[in-house]
Amino acid sequence: MATETIKLQAEARTQFGKGAARKIRRDHKIPAVMYGHGAEPVHITLIGHDAMMALKNPNALLTIVLDGDEQMALAKDVQRDPIKPVIEHIDLVIVRRGEKVTVDVPVHVEGEAGPETVVTVDNPTLQVEAEATNIPESLTVSVEGLEAGTQILASEVELPSGSTLVSDAELLVVNITQQISEEALEAELAEAEAEAGIEHDESDEEAAEAAEAEGEGDAEGGESEGDSEEKSEDA
Incomplete structure (x- = not known):
């Protein structure tokens, strides 16, 4: 049409x-x-x-x-x-009319991938050749239920009739990876900052926790010293 x-x-x-x-x-x-x-x-x-x-x-x-x-x-x-x-x-x-042209067509992702996954669109457009009077508005890629580790290449994207792929067939279009936990993300960030030599000032909350821990340690030390004195007097 x-x-x-x-x-x-x-x-x-x-x-x-x-x-x-x-x-x-x-x-x-x-x-x-x-x-x-x-x-x-x-x-x-x-x-x-x-x-x-x-x-x-x-x-x-x-x-x-x-x-x-x-x-x-x-x-x-x-x-x-x-x-x-x-x-x-x-x-x-x-x-x-009837002439073929090369155009960049946007990629539209639909559906929900598997649980705890992240969907990344590495290339939001693909170059295709199509008749000037029959250029597709978009190309649809379904990620419904796909698991982490799945990669969709340009050659795997369905093109409408009359259109041919011009982009590299091995071009990565959609990449599905495992969602990283908050703890792992914080650990990676801390490691990267340490390698870069970035130091952060101690927050008020961290300072308060450190002071509280130090106070508890002094209290335990005081009790031990008192116990030793009582034992000496008894002897």
Whole structure:
């Protein structure tokens, strides 16, 4: 079944440079460039909110509508503001129906592994080749009931029909290990700190316990000394 495309209205862009880009963003639009298949790069602007919603799925198949013409494209590179939730620029690559493309697809883990285990996703995405109109949104890996020591490699992840694996087949995707106890974790941490030469100041609670233990020791020592004196007097 072909993937539905998301239509985005575009306008031609004739002004360039940082100043022009800032003005475009102030108008709640996003500067973009569309290229591929030997065509000259086309500089456009997209409506900011619509583009951000569409690109919640990074592999969304887009239909760019420019001056009444429609062109299918994928987001090749999305530049985002490092602080604000704003897209600064989008590179779009033109695709054709039936054409195969290579994309990174997120891995979704479902189910609960065996008791006292920890599930670690070592690689959250896999690179696959698929038709541009049939790109999977995600790849599902079930860990239901799996025991500690189980490892799931890229070659073991089920791909939808029409998709082939590009990532290394031996790539570790999911690793299931034995859950470490709190005592063992504290012991490992203490050993690592000792090797690193890290020393901690004695806490108030530890100081109080040490003082209490010392006081009990003095009391026992005093009783023993008194007993010795009584025995000497009796003799």
